[in-house]
Amino acid sequence: MFYHDNELQYEVEVEEPDPTFARALQQAIGGVEGEMRVANQYLFQAFAVPSDQQAYKELLLDTAAEELGHIEMLATAVKKNLRDTSVSLGDISSDDATGLASIAGMQPRQYLSGGMNPTATDANGFPFSGNYVVASGNIAADMVANVMAESTGRLLATRLYEMTDDPGMKDMLAYLVARDTMHQNQWLELLTELGDSEEPFDVLPIPDSFPDAEENEEFNYAFLSTNVEPTEDPEQPWTTGASPDGEGEFSYVRQLDLDGAPPDVGHAEAETYNDPTPRDEG
Known part of the structure; x- marks a missing residue:
């Protein structure tokens, strides 16, 4: 009211x-x-x-x-x-x-x-x-x-x-x-x-209730550099050392050093009419 x-x-x-x-x-x-x-x-x-x-x-x-x-x-x-x-x-x-x-x-x-x-x-x-x-x-x-x-x-x-x-x-x-x-x-x-009053970042990451075991722990504290130029770890606070939430250690990873994956996207259903080919030529 x-x-x-x-x-x-x-x-x-x-x-x-x-x-x-x-x-x-x-x-x-x-x-x-x-x-x-x-x-x-x-x-x-x-x-x-x-x-x-x-x-x-x-x-x-x-x-x-x-x-x-x-x-x-x-x-x-x-x-x-x-x-x-x-x-x-x-x-x-x-x-x-x-x-x-x-x-x-x-x-x-x-x-x-x-x-x-x-x-x-x-x-x-x-x-x-x-x-x-x-x-x-x-x-x-x-x-x-x-x-x-x-x-x-x-x-x-x-x-x-x-x-x-x-x-x-x-x-x-x-x-x-x-x-x-x-x-x-x-x-x-x-x-x-909301968390431990002695730990200002205790509620991080949000939501902190998601099970750690279900998270991809290979990448949860990795800084991914997308710079195409070869670079070494700049050793910044966000690439090395303990994370603010106290649950991990930062690391530095170059995206180009990782294996990618093809999108492998197929065609939509015919009912969408996305295919530009005229019907009598299909």
């Missing part, structure tokens, strides 16, 4: 409206790095958590609800940045460089589809896609995906921060950067708790 509060989670102020920045902010709403992605990701991950792991479910739901609040903050920022924006070239003189740049830089769908309001799209007007959402049912895999999502989200927020000189926008984005810092750390903490 969700409840709505009429106040924003954090103050959103815009001193100098900028329709070009309003377009950029759309990426943080409906883009692959955006808040719609993480809000839905955490919701669907929470729906899969078993009842005896209620603390994990509450953590995911709390953060999902917070991300919904971030969407509201960003939508408010978009709307304020579109304030008093002209949408007609007839209203702008030919020597008004700022006005012309304003129309050229805005996202047309914010006007055409939204009536000068935010939309559920990225900065290019592409609709949000549920394909961005990762909810695998394996909480360890999901936490790794969440760290990545918060990392790219924080990266986007820092780039947006550099794009604007508006004090209010910088303040809002500094807050969002800070929340992404927390979220990265809380997902890492949960990931660590």
